[in-house]
Amino acid sequence: AQSVTQLDSQVPVFEEAPVELRCNYSSSVSVYLFWYVQYPNQGLQLLLKYLSGSTLVESINGFEAEFNKSQTSFHLRKPSVHISDTAEYFCAVSGGGFKTIFGAGTRLFVKA
Amino acid sequence: DAGVTQSPTHLIKTRGQQVTLRCSPKSGHDTVSWYQQALGQGPQFIFQYYEEEERQRGNFPDRFSGHQFPNYSSELNVNALLLGDSALYLCASSLGRGNSPLHFGNGTRLTVT
Numbered sequence: 591a592q593s594v595t596q597l598d599s600q601v602p603v604f605e606e607a608p609v610e611l612r613c614n615y616s617s618s619v620s621v622y623l624f625w626y627v628q629y630p631n632q633g634l635q636l637l638l639k640y641l642s643g644s645t646l647v648e649s650i651n652g653f654e655a656e657f658n659k660s661q662t663s664f665h666l667r668k669p670s671v672h673i674s675d676t677a678e679y680f681c682a683v684s685g686g687g688f689k690t691i692f693g694a695g696t697r698l699f700v701k702a
Numbered sequence: 703d704a705g706v707t708q709s710p711t712h713l714i715k716t717r718g719q720q721v722t723l724r725c726s727p728k729s730g731h732d733t734v735s736w737y738q739q740a741l742g743q744g745p746q747f748i749f750q751y752y753e754e755e756e757r758q759r760g761n762f763p764d765r766f767s768g769h770q771f772p773n774y775s776s777e778l779n780v781n782a783l784l785l786g787d788s789a790l791y792l793c794a795s796s797l798g799r800g801n802s803p804l805h806f807g808n809g810t811r812l813t814v815t
Contacts, residue, residue, distance in 0.1 A: 594744075622801040633706070633792055633806030634745070641801055680744055684801055688758045689735070692744040 592617040594683050596693035604701050611666040611696045613681035621685035623664040628678040676700045706807035708793050714813045715783050723778040727795030728805045734776040737792040751776050788814045
């Protein structure tokens with residue numbers, strides 16, 4: 591069985607400060623890892639994904655995540671956040687089957 | 703290129719009633735997954751449909767059933783509604799492979815009174 595743990599339910603941060611949203615997973619098979627973002631009253635949107643290859647993956651809006659197999663982690667980082675980054679972020683894992691499992695989410699709140 | 707569309711956007715039902723939610727996948731996608739997202743929680747996997755068959759199911763009772771049509775669109779049916787079924791129901795489409803990223807609709811907000 592697979593599971594995803596997002597270690598912080600809420601992360602408040604000031605605008606232009608760096609941020610890290612933590613994600614750990616457990617799985618007995620090789621995994622594919624994802625970060626999704628959800629804005630109020632909307633569905634989830636793919637932010638970035640790790641399928642294979644380079645362990646550092648980047649999104650088009652400045653987020654990056656690093657797959658660390660030994661620590662079973664896939665933390666999301668951004669060096670400088672904007673007000674518009676305020677949203678709910680979900681870490682997700684798939685592998686060994688067809689379903690994608692989501693964490694409970696981290697609410698990122700960017701303050702001016 | 704239309705993304706994933708879901709209908710209706712909001713729905714209010716009474717305990718014991720039945721509900722049908724509908725989903726049209728993104729163009730070119732052949733797989734539909736359904737998720738339940740309770741307030742303040744992450745999406746919980748209900749089931750996935752591929753080639754008109756339920757391919758995998760999460761930990762949900764038989765009151766939850768679904769269907770996929772030849773055009774890849776899908777329905778989620780919930781019978782004998784309970785108060786605890788109140789949630790945002792999300793449909794996601796993808797290509798057949800298990801590692802294919804999901805494309806979500808904006809969901810159907812179901813309220814059971």
